[in-house]
Amino acid sequence: PPSVPEGSYFVLADTQKLSWPKPSPSPESRPDFEFCRWLTEHKGLTAIPVSAFYSADHAHLAATTVRFCFCKTDEVMEAAFEKL
Numbered sequence: 843p844p845s846v847p848e849g850s851y852f853v854l855a856d857t858q859k860l861s862w863p864k865p866s867p868s869p870e871s872r873p874d875f876e877f878c879r880w881l882t883e884h885k886g887l888t889a890i891p892v893s894a895f896y897s898a899d900h901a902h903l904a905a906t907t908v909r910f911c912f913c914k915t916d917e918v919m920e921a922a923f924e925k926l
Contacts, residue, residue, distance in 0.1 A: 851911055851912060851913035852909050852910065852911055852912070853909070853910050853912060854892060854907050854908070854909055854910075855889075855907070855908055855909075855910060856906055856907055857873070857874065857877045857906050857907070857908055858873075858906040860877075862877065862880055862881075863880070864876065872891065872893060872901070872905065873905050873906050874891035874892055874893050874894075874904060874905055874906060874907055874908050875891045875893070875894075877889070877891075877906075877908060878890065878891045878908055881908075885925045885926065886925060887922055887925055887926070889908040889909060889910050890908065890909040890910075890911075891904075891908060891909075892904040892907040892908060892909050893905055893907070
């Protein structure tokens with residue numbers, strides 16, 4: 843179930859179960875970065891890879907989590923929903 847933010851302009855999303863053309867996994871792969879890059883290049887939307895906020899030793903804990911900002915107008919948010 844989604845976690846509803848209480849006093850923030852950001853929401854986190856787990857991308858693990860989403861269907862998108864994932865690159866072949868490698869020991870250096872960072873799924874959250876790859877998803878964010880794909881989303882920007884193919885959908886024109888940008889998210890923030892959450893593992894960027896973690897140390898190298900703990901980045902795996904957020905490997906499939908991305909952060910969206912929603913401090914936008916309703917019109918901008920509706921256009922983003924259409925792209926998704």
